[in-house]
Amino acid sequence: MKAMYRNIHRVLKTGGYSVMFDVHPFMRPFSGEAGTLEVVKPYDKTGPIGDVPRYRWRVQDFVNAIVSSGLSLARLEEMYAVDGTFWVDESDDDVKQPSQAELDSYCDWKSNPLAALPQWLAVRSVK
Secondary structure, three states: OHHHHHHHHHHOOOOOEEEEEEEOHHHOOEOOOOOOOOEOOOOOOOOOEOOOOEOOOOHHHHHHHHHHOOOEEEEEEEEOOOOHHHHOOOOOOOOOOOOHHHHHHHOOOOOOHHHHOOOEEEEEEEO
C-alpha cells in the first residue's frame, strides 16, 4: 500500500487528488452474514489472505500510507449501506433471495448487529 500511494503522489500534479473507496475494514473481522455477529479473524490480521492474494487493511494502514507518501489527508468518510442488498451474497445462485422486509431489516442494527458498524470507507488525499 505504501508503494501504491508513493506512485499516486509521483503522478499527481500539485493540488491533484486521489479518492479511495472500499469496504470498511471494521467489517472484515466478521462473517458478514446479516443478523449474526460472528468474528472469523482478528481486525489486525492483514493480507495477503488465501490462495488468491487479497489484501485486507486497517484504517491506520490507509492513513499511514497516505501521509508517509507525502500526500495530505483531505477527508475521511465512514458510510453505511443505503439498502439491505449490501448483506446479500448474489454470487450463490442456490440461495433464496430475501424479501423487501428482510432487506430492510438488514440495515436495522437491532436485528442485524453488524449494521451498527460503518460498511464503507472513503478517503480523499491531496498532493
